[in-house]
Amino acid sequence: xxxxxxxxxxxxxxxxxxxxxxxxxxxxxxxxxxxxxxxxxxxxxxxxxxxxxxxxxxxxxxxxxxxxxxxxxxxxxxxxxxxxxxxxxxxxxxxxxxxxxxxxxxxxxxxxxxxxxxxxxxxxxxxxxxxxxxx
Amino acid sequence: xxxxxxxxxxxxxxxxxxxxxxxxxxxxxxxxxxxxxxxxxxxxxxxxxxxxxxxxxxxxxxxxxxxxxxxxxxxxxxxxxxxxxxxxxxxxxxxxxxxxxxxxxxxxxxxxxxxxxxx
Numbered sequence: 662x663x664x665x666x667x668x669x670x671x672x673x674x675x676x677x678x679x680x681x682x683x684x685x686x687x688x689x690x691x692x693x694x695x696x697x698x699x700x701x702x703x704x705x706x707x708x709x710x711x712x713x714x715x716x717x718x719x720x721x722x723x724x725x726x727x728x729x730x731x732x733x734x735x736x737x738x739x740x741x742x743x744x745x746x747x748x749x750x751x752x753x754x755x756x757x758x759x760x761x762x763x764x765x766x767x768x769x770x771x772x773x774x775x776x777x778x779x780x781x782x783x784x785x786x787x788x789x790x791x792x793x794x795x796x
Numbered sequence: 797x798x799x800x801x802x803x804x805x806x807x808x809x810x811x812x813x814x815x816x817x818x819x820x821x822x823x824x825x826x827x828x829x830x831x832x833x834x835x836x837x838x839x840x841x842x843x844x845x846x847x848x849x850x851x852x853x854x855x856x857x858x859x860x861x862x863x864x865x866x867x868x869x870x871x872x873x874x875x876x877x878x879x880x881x882x883x884x885x886x887x888x889x890x891x892x893x894x895x896x897x898x899x900x901x902x903x904x905x906x907x908x909x910x911x912x913x914x915x
Contacts, residue, residue: 696862696866699859699862699863699866700863700866703859703862703863703898703901703902704901707855707905708905711905711908711909711912714839714912715912717835718835718836718839718840718912721832724832724835725832728829728830752814752817755810755814756814759807759810759811762807
């Protein structure tokens with residue numbers, strides 16, 4: 662460790678960070694929501710998917726019950742659709758991150774464009790699936 | 797494990813799960829409306845059972861790396877100190893508890909998956 666004791670520091674350097682004053686760029690929002698959606702997938706989407714797999718292969722009656730529940734607008738089908746939409750969001754932002762790992766769309770303008778593209782694709786998917794459920 | 801190995805394992809497992817997801821979704825998409833018999837014959841085929849088993853272990857690796865990164869980012873004495881200084885003193889304990897929780901849940905999910913697939 663270097664000795665920094667005697668260095669002159671600016672007096673008004675920020676000590677307490679006010680998170681409300683930080684405006685995240687859209688690519689940073691992509692990054693944090695990718696992380697949040699990953700946590701959601703692990704704790705909610707995957708157990709839901711396992712539950713559906715178990716009951717849809719258990720017996721014919723259980724299969725029909727699940728198919729009936731999921732194809733009609735109600736709390737459960739909305740929740741399941743939303744959970745899989747979060748999964749699709751994690752996949753979309755994940756593909757974007759993977760492409761950036763192999764140096765595709767790394768520049769500031771390209772990453773901004775791809776971020777907005779993903780948001781447009783995901784919200785279209787959102788409205789498409791919800792319309793399919795409710796209309 | 798080396799950091800670069802974790803980096804590649806995270807991305808490899810992501811691609812494996814992506815291919816698997818596209819495969820299962822394309823079956824559901826092209827067989828609308830899905831009927832019980834076709835769904836049963838799809839999930840009872842050996843290819844589905846083997847690939848789901850395979851993917852379950854990649855899932856474990858992927859979520860372990862991802863959630864471990866989240867834990868070492870947010871459950872440290874520095875970040876917990878932003879919330880509460882007495883909480884920060886127990887940061888290591890809190891992080892261990894969190895790690896235990898998601899490892900146990902991940903193992904439970906994999907065991908349940910294997911049970912559902914192979915029974």
